[in-house]
Amino acid sequence: MIAGAGWVAATLAGSAGQVVRNIAQSRLTDRIGTLGATQVxxxxxxxxxxxxxxxVLIVTGEPLPVPGPRAVAITAxxxxxxxxxxxxxxxxxxxxxxxxTTAWLKTEPVLIALAGALVLGDRLSLPALxxxxxxxxxxxxxxxxxxxxxxxxxxxxxxxxxxxxAALFGAAAIGFRGGILALGAGDFLIRATTTLVLSLFIQTAxxxxxMLAFDRRALAGSLSVWRxxxxxxxxxxxxxxxxxxxFALTSAANVRTLALVEVILAQGVGHFVLGxxxxxxxxxxxxxxxxxxxxxxxxxx
Numbered sequence: 001m002i003a004g005a006g007w008v009a010a011t012l013a014g015s016a017g018q019v020v021r022n023i024a025q026s027r028l029t030d031r032i033g034t035l036g037a038t039q040v041x042x043x044x045x046x047x048x049x050x051x052x053x054x055x056v057l058i059v060t061g062e063p064l065p066v067p068g069p070r071a072v073a074i075t076a077x078x079x080x081x082x083x084x085x086x087x088x089x090x091x092x093x094x095x096x097x098x099x100x101t102t103a104w105l106k107t108e109p110v111l112i113a114l115a116g117a118l119v120l121g122d123r124l125s126l127p128a129l130x131x132x133x134x135x136x137x138x139x140x141x142x143x144x145x146x147x148x149x150x151x152x153x154x155x156x157x158x159x160x161x162x163x164x165x166a167a168l169f170g171a172a173a174i175g176f177r178g179g180i181l182a183l184g185a186g187d188f189l190i191r192a193t194t195t196l197v198l199s200l201f202i203q204t205a206x207x208x209x210x211m212l213a214f215d216r217r218a219l220a221g222s223l224s225v226w227r228x229x230x231x232x233x234x235x236x237x238x239x240x241x242x243x244x245x246x247f248a249l250t251s252a253a254n255v256r257t258l259a260l261v262e263v264i265l266a267q268g269v270g271h272f273v274l275g276x277x278x279x280x281x282x283x284x285x286x287x288x289x290x291x292x293x294x295x296x297x298x299x300x301x
Contacts (some may be wrong), residue, residue, distance in 0.1 A: 005232050006245070006249050007245070007246045007249035007254065007255065008258065008297065009240070010243075010245040010246040010249065011243070011244045011254075011255050011258045011259055012258070012261065013239075013242040014239045014240070014241075014242035014245075014246060014255075014259065015239075015258075015259050015261050015262040015265060016239075016265060017235055017238050017239030017242060018262055019121070019214075019257075019262055019265045019266055019269060021041065021232060021235040021236045021239055022133040022266070023269070024228070024231060024232035024235055025038070025040065025041065025229070025236075028228060028229065028232060031221070031225055031228075032221030032222050032224070032225060033213055033216065033217075033218055033221060035211070035218040036217075036219070036221040036222040037053065037216035037232075038086060038087075039207045039211065039218070039222060040222055040229045040233055040236070040260050041232065041233065041236035041237075042200055042203040042204045042207055042230045043204050043207065043208065043222065043229075043233070044222075044229045044230055044232065044233025044234075044236075045200055045233040045234070045236045045237035045240065046092060046133075046197070046200040046201060046204045046237070047233070047234075048196045048233060048234050048237035048238070048259070049115050049193070049200050049237045049240070049241070050195075052193055052196070052237065052241055053193045053194060053196075053197050055056055055177070056189055056190055056193045057100075059188070060187065060189065060239075062187060062190045062192075063185075063186075064194065064199060065183050065184070065185045065186045065190060065191060065194050067179075067182075067194065067195075067198055068095055068182070068183075068204040069086050070182045070186075071179050071182035071183045071184075071195070072179075074175050074179045074182050074200065075175060075176065075178075075179030075182075075195055075198050075199050075202070076175075076199075076202050077171065077175045078172045078173070078174065078175020078176045078179060078199060079172070079175070079199040079200075079206075080163075080203075080206065081168045081169070081171035081172040081175060081251045082168070082169065082172035082199075082203070083203055083206060083207065084163045084164075084168045084169065084272045085167075085168030085169040085171075085172060087107065087163045088164060088165040090167065091191050105162045105165050105166045105169075106136060106139040106140055107136060107162075107163065107166050108135065108166040108169050108170050108173075108256060109132050109136050109253060109256045109257040109260065110132055110136055111166055111167055111170040112170040112173050112174060112252050112253045112256050113128070113129060113132050113251075113253035113257075115170055115171070115174050116174055116177070116251050116253050117256075119174055120174065120177060120178055120180070120181065120251075120252075122251035122252070122253070124175075124251075124253070125265060126301060127295065127297045127299035128253070128296060128299075128300060130295065131257070131259045131292050131293070131294075131295035131296035131298075132253060132296065133292070133294065133301060134249055134288060134291055134292035134295060135257050135260050135288070135289050135290060135291075135292025135296065136257075136260070136290030136292070137292070138260070138285045138287070138289035138290075138291070138292055139260050139263050139285065139289060140285075140288065141281065141282075141284060141285035141288055142263055142267070142281075142282050142286060142289070143284030144206045146220075146245070148255040153241065159243040165266065170252075170256075173247070173255070173256055175250035176195060176199060176243075176244060176251055176252070177247040177248050177251070177252045179185040179195045179198070179199070180192055180195045180244065180247055180248045183195060185272070188245065188248035188249055189245065189248070191248055192241075192243070192244040192245045192247065192248040193241065195244060195246045196237075196240055196241060200237070200240070206292075243255065243259075246258075248253055250300070254296065257292070257293065257296055258293055258296065258297070260289050260292075260293065261289065261290075261293060262266070263285075263289060264286045264289060266288070267282060267286060
C-alpha cells in the first residue's frame with residue numbers, strides 16, 4: 001500500500017512539474033529557438049539532478065550504486081529514445097497536421113503497457129489494460145477537434161509521425177524503468193536518482209556534441225539567458241526526479257497513464273491563467289480521463 005501511494009504521489013508531482021516546465025520552455029522558445037529551449041531540460045537540469053543525488057546519499061546514508069554494462073545500455077537506449085521522440089514531436093509541431101500527429105502521439109500509454117509486459121515482464125491485468133484504453137480515449141477526445149476524424153484515418157504521414165514519436169517516448173519510459181531495475185543494489189530512491197543522473201548525463205553529452213557541431217547559435221542562445229534556463233532546468237529536473245521515482249515503484253504503463261492528468265492540469269492553466277475557453281467536448285474528454293485513471297488506481301492499489 002505504501003509503494004502504491006508512493007508512485008501515485010510521485011506521478012502527480014511529476015505531472016504538475018512538467019506543466020510548469022512546459023510553460024517555462026515555451027517562453028524560452030520565443031527567445032532562443034526550439035532547439036535551444038529543448039536542450040535546457042537536459043543541459044541545465046543535470047546539475048540539479050546531481051544535487052538531488054548528493055542529498056539522497058547524505059539523507060539515506062546508502063552507498064552510490066555503480067551501474068553495470070546492462071544498466072548503462074538500457075538507460076542509454078531510453079535517453080536517446082527520449083531525445084528522438086522530442087525532436088520528432090517538435091518537428092511536427094510546425095506542420096499543419098500537428099493536431100493529427102498529436103492524437104496518434106497520445107497512444108503512448110497503450111504502447112508502453114504492451115512493451116512493458118513483453119520486455120520487462122511487468123504485470124498487465126485486463127482491468128488495468130481497459131483503464132489505460134479508457135484514459136487514452138479521453139485524451140484523444142480532449143485533443144481532437146470536430147471534423148478531424150477522417151484526417152486521423154486518412155493522413156498517413158502524420159499518423160506515422162505520431163506513432164513513431166509515441167513509440168520513442170514509450171521506449172524511453174521502458175528504458176528508464178529497465179535501467180532502474182537493472183541497477184539492482186539500493187533502495188528505490190537511490191536507484192531512481194542514480195538512473196536519472198546517468199540518463200541526463202548521456203543526453204547532455206549527446207546534445208552538446210550535436211550543437212557544437214551543427215548549431216552553436218542555439219547553445220549560445222541558451223547560455224545567454226542562463227538565469228531563465230536555470231529555472232527551467234530546475235523544474236525539469238525536479239519533474240524528472242518524480243517520474244523516475246514512479247518508474248522505480250511501479251510499471252511504466254501505470255506511471256504514464258496516471259500522467260495523463262497533465263492534460264487536465266494544462267487545460268486548467270489555459271483556462272484560469274491564459275483565459276482560454278474549454279469546450280463541452282474537452283470537459284467530456286477530461287471526465288473520461290478521470291474515469292480511466294480512477295479505474296487504473298482501483299485495479300492497482
